[in-house]
Amino acid sequence: MPGMDMMDMSLMQACMDACAACEQACTVCSTQMMDCGPACMNCADMCNTMMRSMMRMQGMTPATMMAMLDATVAMCQYAMDKCMEHADHSEICRMCAQACKDCMDACAAMRESMMKMAS
Amino acid sequence: MPGMDMMDMSLMQACMDACAACEQACTVCSTQMMDCGPACMNCADMCNTMMRSMMRMQGMTPATMMAMLDATVAMCQYAMDKCMEHADHSEICRMCAQACKDCMDACAAMRESMMKMAS
Amino acid sequence: MPGMDMMDMSLMQACMDACAACEQACTVCSTQMMDCGPACMNCADMCNTMMRSMMRMQGMTPATMMAMLDATVAMCQYAMDKCMEHADHSEICRMCAQACKDCMDACAAMRESMMKMAS
Amino acid sequence: MPGMDMMDMSLMQACMDACAACEQACTVCSTQMMDCGPACMNCADMCNTMMRSMMRMQGMTPATMMAMLDATVAMCQYAMDKCMEHADHSEICRMCAQACKDCMDACAAMRESMMKMAS
Numbered sequence: 001m002p003g004m005d006m007m008d009m010s011l012m013q014a015c016m017d018a019c020a021a022c023e024q025a026c027t028v029c030s031t032q033m034m035d036c037g038p039a040c041m042n043c044a045d046m047c048n049t050m051m052r053s054m055m056r057m058q059g060m061t062p063a064t065m066m067a068m069l070d071a072t073v074a075m076c077q078y079a080m081d082k083c084m085e086h087a088d089h090s091e092i093c094r095m096c097a098q099a100c101k102d103c104m105d106a107c108a109a110m111r112e113s114m115m116k117m118a119s
Numbered sequence: 120m121p122g123m124d125m126m127d128m129s130l131m132q133a134c135m136d137a138c139a140a141c142e143q144a145c146t147v148c149s150t151q152m153m154d155c156g157p158a159c160m161n162c163a164d165m166c167n168t169m170m171r172s173m174m175r176m177q178g179m180t181p182a183t184m185m186a187m188l189d190a191t192v193a194m195c196q197y198a199m200d201k202c203m204e205h206a207d208h209s210e211i212c213r214m215c216a217q218a219c220k221d222c223m224d225a226c227a228a229m230r231e232s233m234m235k236m237a238s
Numbered sequence: 239m240p241g242m243d244m245m246d247m248s249l250m251q252a253c254m255d256a257c258a259a260c261e262q263a264c265t266v267c268s269t270q271m272m273d274c275g276p277a278c279m280n281c282a283d284m285c286n287t288m289m290r291s292m293m294r295m296q297g298m299t300p301a302t303m304m305a306m307l308d309a310t311v312a313m314c315q316y317a318m319d320k321c322m323e324h325a326d327h328s329e330i331c332r333m334c335a336q337a338c339k340d341c342m343d344a345c346a347a348m349r350e351s352m353m354k355m356a357s
Numbered sequence: 358m359p360g361m362d363m364m365d366m367s368l369m370q371a372c373m374d375a376c377a378a379c380e381q382a383c384t385v386c387s388t389q390m391m392d393c394g395p396a397c398m399n400c401a402d403m404c405n406t407m408m409r410s411m412m413r414m415q416g417m418t419p420a421t422m423m424a425m426l427d428a429t430v431a432m433c434q435y436a437m438d439k440c441m442e443h444a445d446h447s448e449i450c451r452m453c454a455q456a457c458k459d460c461m462d463a464c465a466a467m468r469e470s471m472m473k474m475a476s
Contacts, residue, residue, distance in 0.1 A: 020377060024412055030279070031413040033271045038178025041268070041279070045168040046187070048405065052164055055381055056388040059157025059201075064193040068165070071190040074183040082178070139258060143293055149398070150294040152390045160387070160398070167286065174262055175269040276416025283406040284425070290402055297395025297439075302431040306403070309428040312421040320416070 008113045011106075012054055018099075018106035019051035019072070025099035026079060029092050036082035036093060043079035046072050047103060062114055069111045076104035127232045130225075131173055137218075137225035138170035138191070144218035145198060148211050155201035155212060162198035165191050166222060181233055188230045195223035246351045249344075250292055256337075256344035257289035257310070263337035264317060267330050274320035274331060281317035284310050285341060300352055307349045314342035365470045368463075369411055375456075375463035376408035376429070382456035383436060386449050393439035393450060400436035403429050404460060419471055426468045433461035 026044035030037040050072045053060055060068075080100035086093040145163035149156040169191045172179055179187075199219035205212040264282035268275040288310045291298055298306075318338035324331040383401035387394040407429045410417055417425075437457035443450040 016381075020381070024373075024377070024408075027409050027412045031276050031415050033273070033275050035271070036178075037271050037275070038175045038269050040178070041175060042168075042172045042178045042183070044409075045171055049161075049164040049168045051381075052384050052401075053161045055384040056157045056160060058388050059155075059159070059161045059197075061197055064161070064190070064197050067186075067190040067193040071183070071186040074186040078180055078183050079178075135262075139262070143254075143258070143289075146290050146293040150296050150395050152392070152394050154390070156390050156394070157388050163290075170262075171265050171282075174265040177269050274416075276413045278416070279413060280406075280410045280416045280421070283409055287399075287402040287406045291399045294395045294398060297393075297397070297399045297435075299435055302399070302428070302435050305424075305428040305431040309421070309424040312424040316416075316418055316421050 006117050008110075011110050011113050015103075015106040015110045016051050016054045018103040019047040019054070022076060022099045022103035023047040023051065025096040029083060029096035032090065032092055034086060034090070034093070036079065036086060036096075039075075039079040039082040040096060043075045043100060046075040050107070062118060066111055066114060069107045069114075072107045073104050073111070076100040076107070080104065125236050127229075130229050130232050134225040134229045135170050135173050137222040138166040138173070141195060141218045141222035142166040142170065144215040148202060148215035151209065151211055153205060153209070153212070155198065155205060155215075158194075158198040158201040159215060162194045162219060165194040169226070181237060185230055185233060188226045188233075191226045192223050192230070195219040195226070199223065244355050246348075249348050249351050253341075253344040253348045254289050254292050256341040257285040257292070260314060260337045260341035261285040261289065263334040267321060267334035270328065270330055272324055272328070272331070274317065274324060274334075277313075277317040277320040278334060281313045281338060284313040288345070300356060304349055304352060307345045307352075310345045311342050311349070314338040314345070318342065363474050365467075368467050368470050372463040372467045373408050373411050375460040376404040376411070379433060379456045379460035380404040380408065382453040386440060386453035389447065389449055391443060391447065391450070393436065393443060393453075396432075396436040396439040397453060400432045400457060403432040407464070419475060423468055423471060426464045426471075429464045430461050430468070433457040433464070437461065 023044045026040035030040035030044065050068055053068060080097045083093040083097035083100065087097055142163045145159035149159035149163065169187055172187060199216045202212040202216035202219065206216055261282045264278035268278035288306055291306060318335045321331040321335035321338065325335055380401045383397035387397035407425055410425060437454045440450040440454035440457065444454055
């Protein structure tokens with residue numbers, strides 16, 4: 001990816017792992033058929049797309065990658081908020097909210113690192 | 120989706136159709152194993168994720184939807200640019216670039232319509 | 239795909255279209271959060287995977303393609319059965335059951351055509 | 358899943374992990390744009406679909422699950438064979454072939470365990 005030679009590979013690996021974990025947690029959670037379900041389905045798909053793009057390390061620019069990171073952060077935030085409403089009575093929602101938070105944080109850290117490189 | 124009651128359903132349907140067509144064109148194009156391949160793979164995944172989210176019409180907010188539209192526009196633009204480099208000698212790239220352009224335009228129109236509603 | 243030169247392209251195009259339509263119907267249906275939801279989620283994913291493989295027309299053998307067709311037929315059959323339980327009171331389930339049936343039939347026709355070619 | 362109460366959960370967990378690892382290895386491998394690419398793209402999609410279905414643990418029957426395991430075994434076998442052709446000069450293909458083999462073995466073990474339960 002042009003202009004990205006200095007990308008922090010440990011942040012990126014952490015980000016891919018967090019996306020994979022979040023896709024899995026959201027897939028499990030959405031199967032509960034609770035009202036967080038649609039948010040978790042959207043989040044699972046977005047996390048898979050984000051993870052695959054980072055795996056490829058090609059076919060992107062810093063601009064496309066940042067736009068996808070923004071979309072993943074936004075989706076994780078919303079799925080987390082929806083799952084937190086059920087965190088008291090669903091262990092699965094509690095774990096899903098945590099996976100969403102971890103993924104949101106990892107994507108935000110990745111994005112911040114890219115912004116620093118670009119400046 | 121709260122706050123989205125006034126969404127333009129014909130724009131959304133056109134957007135879903137354009138995402139579906141773009142996923143298919145990019146899937147075909149990436150199988151050519153040319154240097155637009157990784158961009159087209161990323162674009163196919165992003166378009167599928169965008170299409171599914173619109174199909175669900177739930178589990179989103181205007182903010183998450185706009186972030187995903189931005190990511191889809193950015194990915195389509197880049198895949199289109201890469202395919203245009205081969206448009207002279209690959210009919211598949213030419214069709215793929217067109218599908219990317221149509222999807223980019225449909226997502227941008229959707230986004231603009233949402234911005235107007237929000238203001 | 240070696241040994242597949244004689245494949246019936248009109249059957250394959252119909253099969254890809256039916257997979258695309260079934261993925262979309264199942265995605266909508268699973269968002270209803272009814273008890274057909276998990277079957278429809280599985281069916282949407284399987285249909286997308288089947289469609290993409292046929293789009294690629296490479297990276298397969300007749301054996302892998304038939305195994306995937308069998309899996310798609312089985313998933314469509316089950317999602318259809320689950321949705322038929324709600325067909326009386328959900329228009330979405332009725333449309334989803336029809337899309338599953340169409341996809342099942344298209345995949346079965348494709349499989350039968352491949353068996354004839356192989357013999 | 359009816360009739361599956363006795364499913365071996367440690368085999369299933371190993372199978373989901375192997376599918377996740379295989380999707381990732383195949384996604385990386387297909388980005389090399391070598392002639393194993395299309396097989397690896399098909400394999401990545403199939404493994405993701407298989408993994409998500411097992412994660413859901415609902416919306417399946419033993420018959421649909423076995424059909425999907427068969428399709429995953431067939432796809433992994435073929436992607437492995439294609440990658441083995443490049444194993445001497447591509448470390449990525451060597452790792453991908455191993456991930457395909459592990460996933461194939463884990464799915465075959467899962468299938469065998471289900472057959473035993475059913476008899």
